Every structure is written in C-alpha cells, then in structure tokens.
Amino acid sequence: MTRYAMFGEIMMRLKAPGYERLFQTPSLEVTMAGAEANVAVGLGRLDEDVSFITALPTNDLGNAVRDELRKHGVDVSKIAHHEGRLGLYFVETGANQRPIKVVYDRADSCIAKVEPTTFDWRKLLADRDWFHITGITPAISETAMRCTLEAMKTAKEMGLTVSCDLNLRAALWQYGFNHVDVYRRMMEYVDVLVGNEGHFDSCLGLSARVAENDIYDNPSAYRPMADEVFEQWPNIKKIAITVRRTQSADHQSTVAILATPDKMWTSPVFEMKNIIDRIGGGDAFTTGFLYALDKTGDSQETIDFAVAAGAMKHSIPGDFLRATKEEIQALADGAAGRDQR
Numbered sequence: 001m002t003r004y005a006m007f008g009e010i011m012m013r014l015k016a017p018g019y020e021r022l023f024q025t026p027s028l029e030v031t032m033a034g035a036e037a038n039v040a041v042g043l044g045r046l047d048e049d050v051s052f053i054t055a056l057p058t059n060d061l062g063n064a065v066r067d068e069l070r071k072h073g074v075d076v077s078k079i080a081h082h083e084g085r086l087g088l089y090f091v092e093t094g095a096n097q098r099p100i101k102v103v104y105d106r107a108d109s110c111i112a113k114v115e116p117t118t119f120d121w122r123k124l125l126a127d128r129d130w131f132h133i134t135g136i137t138p139a140i141s142e143t144a145m146r147c148t149l150e151a152m153k154t155a156k157e158m159g160l161t162v163s164c165d166l167n168l169r170a171a172l173w174q175y176g177f178n179h180v181d182v183y184r185r186m187m188e189y190v191d192v193l194v195g196n197e198g199h200f201d202s203c204l205g206l207s208a209r210v211a212e213n214d215i216y217d218n219p220s221a222y223r224p225m226a227d228e229v230f231e232q233w234p235n236i237k238k239i240a241i242t243v244r245r246t247q248s249a250d251h252q253s254t255v256a257i258l259a260t261p262d263k264m265w266t267s268p269v270f271e272m273k274n275i276i277d278r279i280g281g282g283d284a285f286t287t288g289f290l291y292a293l294d295k296t297g298d299s300q301e302t303i304d305f306a307v308a309a310g311a312m313k314h315s316i317p318g319d320f321l322r323a324t325k326e327e328i329q330a331l332a333d334g335a336a337g338r339d340q341r
C-alpha cells in the first residue's frame with residue numbers, strides 16, 4: 001500500500017449558513033479545510049495510509065484540527081507545534097450569478113511562521129512513498145515556500161514520488177516573490193502534475209493555448225500543452241488536466257484528461273446542476289486521481305474515477321470528500337443520481 005505524506009495549511013472554515021451572505025445572520029458553520037488537508041482526509045476516508053504534515057498552535061483550536069484529521073483516518077503524529085495562530089477563512093456559497101466569496105484571515109498563522117529548521121524532512125518522510133503538495137503552501141510566506149522546496153527536494157532525493165497540484169491563489173502571493181519563478185523551480189522535483197487548463201499559463205508561463213470549448217469536440221487539443229510540460233521538465237511523467245465550464249455559481253460542468261508522454265485519456269463530461277458546495281472539488285479530483293493511479297495506473301479507469309470523485313464533492317457540504325470508493329466507482333460507472341437502496 002502506498003504511504004502518502006501531504007504538507008500544507010489546515011484552517012478553520014467559517015461559512016455563512018445556506019446561501020446567506022456573510023454576517024446576514026449572527027451564525028457561521030465551522031468546519032476544517034485546506035487544499036492538502038482535503039486530499040489527506042479524502043484518502044484517509046478511502047482507507048489509505050496518509051500522514052498530514054503542518055504546524056499548529058498548542059491550544060484548543062489546534063487540538064480541534066488535529067482531532068478532526070484523526071477522525072478521518074489521517075496520521076497526525078508528524079504535525080509540528082509552533083508559535084502563531086490557526087488560519088481562518090470565511091466563505092459564502094454563491095448561487096446563480098452571485099459567485100462564491102472567500103475572505104482569508106490567515107496572516108501570521110503557524111505555518112506562515114515556520115522556519116526551514118522546523119521540519120526534519122528526512123525523518124518525516126522516512127516511512128513514506130509519496131509526497132503531495134499544492135501551489136498554495138509556497139504562497140503563504142517566504143519561509144513556507146523555502147520549506148516546500150526543501151521538502152520536495154528531500155522527497156525526490158529519497159526516492160518518493162512527488163505530486164503537485166498547481167492550485168494558484170493569486171491573493172496570497174504577497175511576500176515579494178514571483179509565483180511563476182517559484183512554481184517553475186518546484187517543477188524540477190515533480191513526477192505527477194495536476195492543474196486546471198488555465199494553470200499552465202498562469203503558473204508555469206507556458207505558451208500552448210487551447211481554443212475555448214475545444215475539449216468537448218477535440219480533447220487532443222490539450223496534447224501541445226502536455227508536450228510543452230514534458231519537454232521542459234522530463235522528470236514529469238504524468239499530467240492530469242481538469243477543465244471546467246461555468247454556466248452559473250451552481251451549474252457547471254467538468255471533464256479531465258490524463259496525459260503521459262505518449263498517451264492521453266479523456267473522462268466523460270460531468271454536468272453538475274444545483275451545486276451544493278464546490279470548494280474542495282479540485283482536491284476531491286486529486287484524491288480520486290492519486291487513489292486510482294495507485295490501483296489502476298495510467299488508464300481510462302483512473303481518470304474516470306478522479307473526475308467522478310471531483311463531481312461527487314459538489315453534492316457534499318464542507319470541503320471534505322465524504323464518499324466511499326464504491327460510491328465514487330458507481331458514479332464513474334454511470335450511476336449518476338440513481339437511488340442506492
């Protein structure tokens with residue numbers, strides 16, 4: 001069984017109830033969230049062996065986060081305790097033409113204040129096979145960026161497989177580094193890359209472009225984009241590209257492509273009407289992708305399972321993918337919306 005490690009920030013998510021605007025009524029729904037943590041929880045719930053590495057405050061908030069991760073089968077023994085606070089983010093769910101709104105309150109969080117010496121990567125990764133990171137962690141602070149690069153470099157030297165979901169959060173890049181330069185350095189250590197169609201330009205500065213809507217008629221339009229990545233970073237062996245079309249905040253469709261240097265597989269299109277909560281949808285895709293890649297390798301089954309996991313998340317409140325492999329597989333096999341009884 002593959003033993004995964006994820007490194008990133010987990011926050012408290014404070015959401016306006018239902019479709020309310022923030023502070024419309026004096027209550028907020030509290031859950032935990034964060035891109036890498038979402039993948040860790042998704043894999044933990046699929047009975048995978050997964051460790052989450054982060055820095056948390058030593059107080060009731062830090063303990064609540066740790067207990068929540070543990071509840072979903074995630075190993076929390078590698079979490080560092082550090083000065084600082086727990087990051088928060090506030091969110092209101094969009095509907096129709098009103099988009100989702102996120103307000104971050106995470107400055108000076110523990111993970112923003114980590115130092116390169118906070119983590120002993122050789123020790124933390126010694127019993128792991130796979131290291132996963134997203135483009136969010138290096139955006140948090142310069143020291144978090146340095147820890148990210150050190151972790152990736154060490155993982156690579158130790159022979160782990162390294163995966164990265166580009167996940168650009170432009171609002172977070174405030175400490176004076178150019179995100180494209182950082183992402184391009186990260187790519188030197190990556191084996192498996194995940195990103196949406198826009199990331200290849202916005203994060204990596206690549207030039208290949210795909211005509212709007214081409215994916216529906218012509219999936220091979222993505223081949224030049226994948227080839228540009230494989231040419232620039234021969235260490236990258238697989239790329240998963242997600243494509244999303246937005247009709248409104250609660251009506252979208254998604255499709256995904258798995259590319260290796262010599263083959264491509266395209267998933268079916270999933271149309272999602274009446275989206276309940278789309279935050280964490282990309283992380284659910286990555287969860288399904290890592291899980292299925294481990295079980296069925298480069299294959300149609302893998303990309304179908306990944307896109308079904310991502311689509312399923314849109315029906316579940318909160319950031320986490322609370323789904324079994326059987327439920328995801330049934331959706332991948334075409335059982336959308338069929339009663340299970």
Ligand SMILES: O=C(O)C(=O)C[C@H](O)[C@H](O)CO
Nearest residue numbers: 033034035136279280283319
């Ligand atoms: O946006 C971020 O930095 C987060 O990690 C918050 C959410 O959990 C994340 O966007 C979901 O992918």
